Amino acid sequence: MAARLLTRSQRHVDEIAARSLGYIACGPLRYQQLCWVNLMAFTSNYDESEDSSGWSVGLVSNIEAHSGYIFVVILRKGVSAVLKNISKYSHLRRGDFLNVKYRLNIHAPAHYRARHLVEDLKPAEPLAEVVKAHPKLILKTTAKVEKCRTREDNALLSNEHFGYFVDLSGLVRYERGTLVEFEFVTMASPRDRISSIFVPTRIIRRIENHEVDFDNSNRRSSKPRERTDDEFERDTRSSAVVYSDDEELASNTSNLRICSMDSTFEGRSSYCHEQDQDNEDNAKEERSRQELKKLRELAARMMNDAKLEMTKAISKPHIIGVAGGTASGKSLVTKKIIQRLANNDQRVISIQLDSFYKDVSAAQLEQVDLGEYDFDHPSAFDFDLLADVLERLIIGEPVEIPNYDILTNSRQGVRTVEPADVVIVEGILVFYDERIRQLCSTKLFVDADADIRLSRRVKKDTGERKRPLSVVLSHYVNKVKPAFEEFCLPTKRYADVIIPRGGENDVAIDLIVENLQDFFRSSEEDGQTNGKSPRPPVELKRSLSRPH
Ligand SMILES: Nc1ncnc2c1ncn2[C@@H]1O[C@H](COP(=O)(O)OP(=O)(O)O)[C@@H](O)[C@H]1O
Numbered sequence: 001m002a003a004r005l006l007t008r009s010q011r012h013v014d015e016i017a018a019r020s021l022g023y024i025a026c027g028p029l030r031y032q033q034l035c036w037v038n039l040m041a042f043t044s045n046y047d048e049s050e051d052s053s054g055w056s057v058g059l060v061s062n063i064e065a066h067s068g069y070i071f072v073v074i075l076r077k078g079v080s081a082v083l084k085n086i087s088k089y090s091h092l093r094r095g096d097f098l099n100v101k102y103r104l105n106i107h108a109p110a111h112y113r114a115r116h117l118v119e120d121l122k123p124a125e126p127l128a129e130v131v132k133a134h135p136k137l138i139l140k141t142t143a144k145v146e147k148c149r150t151r152e153d154n155a156l157l158s159n160e161h162f163g164y165f166v167d168l169s170g171l172v173r174y175e176r177g178t179l180v181e182f183e184f185v186t187m188a189s190p191r192d193r194i195s196s197i198f199v200p201t202r203i204i205r206r207i208e209n210h211e212v213d214f215d216n217s218n219r220r221s222s223k224p225r226e227r228t229d230d231e232f233e234r235d236t237r238s239s240a241v242v243y244s245d246d247e248e249l250a251s252n253t254s255n256l257r258i259c260s261m262d263s264t265f266e267g268r269s270s271y272c273h274e275q276d277q278d279n280e281d282n283a284k285e286e287r288s289r290q291e292l293k294k295l296r297e298l299a300a301r302m303m304n305d306a307k308l309e310m311t312k313a314i315s316k317p318h319i320i321g322v323a324g325g326t327a328s329g330k331s332l333v334t335k336k337i338i339q340r341l342a343n344n345d346q347r348v349i350s351i352q353l354d355s356f357y358k359d360v361s362a363a364q365l366e367q368v369d370l371g372e373y374d375f376d377h378p379s380a381f382d383f384d385l386l387a388d389v390l391e392r393l394i395i396g397e398p399v400e401i402p403n404y405d406i407l408t409n410s411r412q413g414v415r416t417v418e419p420a421d422v423v424i425v426e427g428i429l430v431f432y433d434e435r436i437r438q439l440c441s442t443k444l445f446v447d448a449d450a451d452i453r454l455s456r457r458v459k460k461d462t463g464e465r466k467r468p469l470s471v472v473l474s475h476y477v478n479k480v481k482p483a484f485e486e487f488c489l490p491t492k493r494y495a496d497v498i499i500p501r502g503g504e505n506d507v508a509i510d511l512i513v514e515n516l517q518d519f520f521r522s523s524e525e526d527g528q529t530n531g532k533s534p535r536p537p538v539e540l541k542r543s544l545s546r547p548h
């Protein structure tokens, strides 16, 4: 019976999709400090199904600049796919409607809501029309209540197609097992980076006669009426409905439903037909216990994500990037800032880019000994890991940072670092990677004369690093200096403040610290920092980089 229903359901979807519409755009809607997505659509004869060459229709639903991911809802399938390499797609905006090719991301755990990767994309024409028309497309679905709202937790609903819906606004007040029809939006989860959460925004109705007691704690004595096939289809289909203020458009589209997001229910037959049987066998009970356990775990995870998202929106740590050539005085400047901020209430930590050096292979070790390995090239660093670490600190999670041993040129275990109010990230190429740059609210570039830097570096390498002078000098001339000029120096332009003469420039350091303190004070008065920059960096830059 289930198979027959599924087939009918699929045919129904195909029929509707065939006379359905295409272009969809959306705009951001501020809600509880989070960015939601409000979908809009207009009609055309565009067939939104996947064509034979594998192109499908997708909608940019969320841009996670911090993690470097763009989420796309594949409309035909109703699944979310993730687009990496955000810098390449900086032209994309939330709401852009695209033609996409996507594939299953086999590395994503099964519970991720964005289990697909976007492989290729091209604009869907004509976007201008979208702006002209602006009727609304509202995503709606029917799902069962899996978990009721408690004081600490929000309710959770699920259906097979989308998975789980987290009721962040306390809309769902029905008991477990109830079928509810509602409108929803999608958002990205920052913690898992490639997952998105579906959030109900308006309850349309409760669907009668189908309250089901899944864990038998409140067993109903009467058997629920079995639904007819038509009722089942009506009640469990997800759809997108077009609303429009434009009369002509509305009349053209009044019968229109995009049923690209068809859904059928998990365990449907069990609650329609067998749920009420008193002689339910042990295996079945065990199954439902397992199902509940899984649901509880999922609920907890989803709730956590939602809370983390809120935390992120409310209070970010202030991230200060400190870049500059080797031995320019970055560590000294960082140390001085931390010392001067010590009297404040803020917890300040520092992270060294050096900790994110990739391990060198046995073959490369030989190059290192000869001074031929390029430690100053961007490819020597694990920027992905650094971005991940900073993102986790932003959302208030403790992180593990590798301990890098400069003597053995290798990682030696990890250290755990707790989140803080101020995170200083320091290293030669901190401003090289765009993701890291974007995460830094204040960017400092430490400047020092090249000769001075060379002399300090020679002292350091021959002293604490125990390297032969000839190797140090050839390494400097062949690798360090050219890489500084090619990769480090050009990032100076990203700096908010340039600190001439590095660590000895107490005037500059004092000004920076005063500026930060002012900023923290005014943020406390306002109640939050939200990761904003302190006062106008341009003024500071002028005053500090003026020749003395
Ligand atoms: N202004 C300065 N005057 C004297 N020595 C300095 C100054 N700035 C840094 N140093 C010394 O130079 C070396 C390199 O400085 P450091 O802060 O470690 O540079 P970086 O972190 O940029 O590599 C250290 O031994 C440090 O004590």
Ligand SMILES: Nc1ccn([C@@H]2O[C@H](COP(=O)(O)O)[C@@H](O)[C@H]2O)c(=O)n1
Binding pocket: 325, 326, 327, 330, 354, 357, 375, 376, 405, 406, 409, 410, 427, 428, 480
């Ligand atoms: N195993 C290593 C790792 C790095 N380096 C050099 O360190 C410099 C960066 O650190 P600073 O504290 O000087 O900014 C960089 O120039 C690398 O050449 C190394 O020599 N050996």
